[in-house]
Amino acid sequence: MLRPKLVAILACALGAAAAQAAKPPPAPPPPPPVAIAIHGGAGVIDPAQMTPEKAAAYRAGLAAALDAGYAILERGGSSLDAVTAAVRMLEDDPLFNAGRGAVLNQDGDAELDAAIMDGRGPHAGAVAAVRHVKNPIELARLVMERSPHVLLVGDGAEEFALEQGVVLVPRGYFRTRARMDQLEEERRAQEGHVAAPAPPGKGTVGAVALDRAGNLAAATSTGGLTNKHKGRVGDTPLIGAGTYASNDSCAVSGTGEGEYFIRQVVAYDICALVAYKHLKLADAVNEVIHEKLKASGGEGGVIALDPAGEIVMDFNSVGMFRGARDALGRRQIAMYRDEQP
Amino acid sequence: MHAIAIHGGAGAVPRASLSAEREERYRAGLAAALDAGYAVLDGGGSSLDAVIAAVRILEDDPLFNAGHGAALTRDGAAELDAAIMDGKHMRAGAVASVRHVRNPIELARHVMEKSRHVLLVGAGAEEFALEEGMSLVPNRYFRTAERLEQLESEQRGERVSDLIPPSSQGTVGAVARDGAGNLAAATSTGGMTNKRPGRVGDSPIIGAGTYAKNGVCAVSATGHGEYFIRAVAAHHVSAALEYRGLALEAAVHEMLHEVLRGMGGDGGLIAIDHAGRVVMDFSTEGMFRGARDSNGRRDIAIY
Numbered sequence: 001m002l003r004p005k006l007v008a009i010l011a012c013a014l015g016a017a018a019a020q021a022a023k024p025p026p027a028p029p030p031p032p033p034v035a036i037a038i039h040g041g042a043g044v045i046d047p048a049q050m051t052p053e054k055a056a057a058y059r060a061g062l063a064a065a066l067d068a069g070y071a072i073l074e075r076g077g078s079s080l081d082a083v084t085a086a087v088r089m090l091e092d093d094p095l096f097n098a099g100r101g102a103v104l105n106q107d108g109d110a111e112l113d114a115a116i117m118d119g120r121g122p123h124a125g126a127v128a129a130v131r132h133v134k135n136p137i138e139l140a141r142l143v144m145e146r147s148p149h150v151l152l153v154g155d156g157a158e159e160f161a162l163e164q165g166v167v168l169v170p171r172g173y174f175r176t177r178a179r180m181d182q183l184e185e186e187r188r189a190q191e192g193h194v195a196a197p198a199p200p201g202k203g204t205v206g207a208v209a210l211d212r213a214g215n216l217a218a219a220t221s222t223g224g225l226t227n228k229h230k231g232r233v234g235d236t237p238l239i240g241a242g243t244y245a246s247n248d249s250c251a252v253s254g255t256g257e258g259e260y261f262i263r264q265v266v267a268y269d270i271c272a273l274v275a276y277k278h279l280k281l282a283d284a285v286n287e288v289i290h291e292k293l294k295a296s297g298g299e300g301g302v303i304a305l306d307p308a309g310e311i312v313m314d315f316n317s318v319g320m321f322r323g324a325r326d327a328l329g330r331r332q333i334a335m336y337r338d339e340q341p
Numbered sequence: 342m343h344a345i346a347i348h349g350g351a352g353a354v355p356r357a358s359l360s361a362e363r364e365e366r367y368r369a370g371l372a373a374a375l376d377a378g379y380a381v382l383d384g385g386g387s388s389l390d391a392v393i394a395a396v397r398i399l400e401d402d403p404l405f406n407a408g409h410g411a412a413l414t415r416d417g418a419a420e421l422d423a424a425i426m427d428g429k430h431m432r433a434g435a436v437a438s439v440r441h442v443r444n445p446i447e448l449a450r451h452v453m454e455k456s457r458h459v460l461l462v463g464a465g466a467e468e469f470a471l472e473e474g475m476s477l478v479p480n481r482y483f484r485t486a487e488r489l490e491q492l493e494s495e496q497r498g499e500r501v502s503d504l505i506p507p508s509s510q511g512t513v514g515a516v517a518r519d520g521a522g523n524l525a526a527a528t529s530t531g532g533m534t535n536k537r538p539g540r541v542g543d544s545p546i547i548g549a550g551t552y553a554k555n556g557v558c559a560v561s562a563t564g565h566g567e568y569f570i571r572a573v574a575a576h577h578v579s580a581a582l583e584y585r586g587l588a589l590e591a592a593v594h595e596m597l598h599e600v601l602r603g604m605g606g607d608g609g610l611i612a613i614d615h616a617g618r619v620v621m622d623f624s625t626e627g628m629f630r631g632a633r634d635s636n637g638r639r640d641i642a643i644y
Contacts, residue, residue: 124570
């Protein structure tokens, strides 16, 4: 019930938008096409190690998540449900660094972060450093919908999960052989026993979506960095850094070196450039990812979506697992830069 | 020109109910922190050192909701959050949900300077504190009789004593510009009284409760944290200056009185721009605050 008032106030805050709102609309514009984009991490793809079988498995995982999210939009579901469904599938897929198969911290445990934001908002929920929650994105959504808070961390977040009837799982659920090997490799590298390894896992999963009602949403989930310090929290669960959505500007989910994304407030900065400097979404993403983030030494990428259904998936790393689908017939799964349309 | 501004929380502080004696103690606490921070700047020190010196004093003062005398969770424990940002190098450090660190702002600085991370939470943050050679203190160090009383009355469903600022709004912070033009911001808090364990507000979130960028501004917030997070309040102020050319005063005013009020949230902001101009504004009845600069200004105010 607060929303119309809120939208009006935000529109005032946006200056130019207020001027537009003041004019009587000539005719209701056609609804924007529903659209969804997902990512499964950036910067982690070494073409030499990517066997055809592995590549096929990643593509299949991305396709399953993309289509699950899109199916919800197509039958009139909300963008919030669509991003939750897509991220949940990527969390359950052991290939991606979130939920089961998340990277392990210095103690050999998965510590998971996730956030969701509703562009009708501003509503948001996030959790960080949870160790026994099968689908952190669902807990983030419960924080948004069933608590007065935005961010809950650690044991307190798990206490809230139990109060909400979420079943906790043992830490062993998240651990896979591949991640244990990766942790061992990283530890040896840090002790100087082997040559510098491939860049550590910077994977993260995320989704942005636009539904038939014109609402944007963003969701992101991650296990963070391999061999990270216990308690380290990256950009993913921080609203404005790794996750942001506002119907007035755009929805963004990021992946990359989280510390750089936090300092640059990457997701909100992209939306601020759209709202205040009136940049096109692609130009705003370009400025933040290829200029500001790169200049600071940060590597990574984002998926972004604006209220007109324009999808931007861009990164300054070697590759980014990603996918996009919309009502205009686009359906794309990609990993490397040269697959960019 | 060097300048510093500090806050000790915003909220309902009915003039009539704050005794003269108590008001004097608040003013003295603010003055001590303000002057300590200013002395650093005056001695040619950095804005980073100045904001830390000021916030540290407010953390140690039991009147303010940070460090010793922080508000208590529903379990009766203190859980502390803090962040610092260096506008010169765009570096930042933050800790959240720590229970045994005497001065969380100093741990935040260690995270910024000695780790490859920005944010550490809970037991992992305390493990890092030990690795850095900091000694931990028992949780009861933070607990004061006044905060316990406040928690109990809140849990009985009573209004919190008007003599104590509602700690849901208490937070301490500082922003400064040093002689070299470098900006810095620092914020520290115990969060809301009777909060759920694990709840983290805006203070330790870069861009929400704390932000600094040389050439633009430094911002520290206090208020209903969840709203400040959703509004990305501190970065919004900076973006309004950078992308829309707003003056600092207009940008802060818009955030507090239009964006946050529109959402139903209240609180306050202190901010300083590249030229050392200070803005201290709030949408609540009062905000404990102070400002001092090399042009001779020295203000302490509550209402």
